[in-house]
Amino acid sequence: MPTAASTTPTDITRTAVASFDGCDNERLRRVMQGLAQHLHAFATEVELTQEEWEAGIRFLTETGHITDDRRQEFILWSDVLGLSMLVDALEHAAPDEATESTVLGPFYVPGAELRAFGAAIAEEPAGEPAWVHGHVRDVDGNPIPGAELDIWQNGDDRLYAVQNPDAPENHLRGRFHTRDDGGYAFLAVRPVPYTIPDDGPVGRMLAATARHPWRPAHIHMIVRAAGYRTLATHIFDAGSEYLESDAVFAVKPSLLREFVQRSEDDPERPAGVTGPWWSVENDLVLVGGDQAGEPTDPGRTA
């Protein structure tokens, strides 16, 4: 027992998967059948109880009700379960020479102000100045002039401008273009670790499983150039806490950068900077359209 006379878990899984056989959109059929198959495999493997299923329904319902135009708790679930990073990795496999991508995160707002080479992105005091500079190149080392860097970061109050109704709209964000040699520079602030929103269902799950809600210090950027694949990535502060336990798994070793401490009398001090400052070098390598490639998983069919 169960025997042939009763309807077994295996029967139910087979029937649920087969219910999509008639779907003539081949891709949709594959996704829905994969979803049903793996959902059933999960429940069967852990022997999910009725009570646990009810708790799951309650968590999903609360997630739906806390989600609005300013808060996206479903994306947060995807982030803290590592799904967001996985989807990024599946889609953005690239040659080793290329800069790795990472999560976009919920705080990106398009349309930041276009700023001059070396300009500051902080529109009010937000932490210790950090001079970020480097070159944008292709995988063969050729400079890419006219590439656009779209930058955003949090300040030392842990907040992005979009989270703070009192902050100027363009505070701690800006767009920059590379020069003829592919070079770029801007004046950021040294970022600080912060917590993902942890006052909802995701935060309760993290607390119940002894996980913390912190992300290590980082600066976001999207790099765009005609003929190249758009890159969304971070500069992670190599000296930050939480690099080994980012709540959303976005850290990749290749994205760590040293923030080098500089003195007030350093001859390279950027204009307008007083007191101690930091500098960080960050070269970026973009993948051309024909080099984008695909991952080479053995199971891959296309």
Place this chain on the structure above:
Amino acid sequence: MPTAASTTPTDITRTAVASFDGCDNERLRRVMQGLAQHLHAFATEVELTQEEWEAGIRFLTETGHITDDRRQEFILWSDVLGLSMLVDALEHAAPDEATESTVLGPFYVPGAELRAFGAAIAEEPAGEPAWVHGHVRDVDGNPIPGAELDIWQNGDDRLYAVQNPDAPENHLRGRFHTRDDGGYAFLAVRPVPYTIPDDGPVGRMLAATARHPWRPAHIHMIVRAAGYRTLATHIFDAGSEYLESDAVFAVKPSLLREFVQRSEDDPERPAGVTGPWWSVENDLVLVGGDQAGEPTDPGRTA
């Protein structure tokens, strides 16, 4: 590529699963690690794209926003993906002699009126009369006196009383006790097929995948008796449409019953019945506490 130098999908899955290693609630750790593992296996196997992930987030968000005190779209997802039936089967494995369970569904309301042996459950005209009768027994064939049957069904307008604000509160539902010989009887109406709520995200998925939203005709019952495991099941009308394609996969062959057509002058005609009527015999077998047993999957550890 990807090679050791980049962060692979496999790395991300391993890190996400390991993030729960510190959870000292062993059961919660197993469930969350299983969830992360299978969610990642799904995305990796179907090579889920960023665009599909976004569509998934949109569907979940809409599901959250349509769900309220009267509409539970997350349970509907669980139903149409076969998860609800699977969880029922995992929890309620039973000896072959026992009556099989099936989904509770969203239309059960506790506290139905207690009615006399043979009484009608329809409080206003709702379809052709159907005399439902049988015995409640244990797996050894001994009658169970004093068992409670909690009955609910839809009428020929396809609606349950709880869906129709104009219907009397106890319309098409009632509780009955078995007599000393374990016998019970009540006057129902012949049920008709109906659609699950299909004006939301679940309905859009069904339409996109060429699935229909219909359920075959059935009568719900919960059977309770001291010392026995409570049984939630259906009587399926063996002559109904959609038995092979129930939108929620609740049909089990052992639950099909013939509705036998009877004439007005049949001497067994129940009191108060005029015109043609139907009868259906439905014996029920309950599992005692010590016979409840557990499924015998080879992978089972407890």
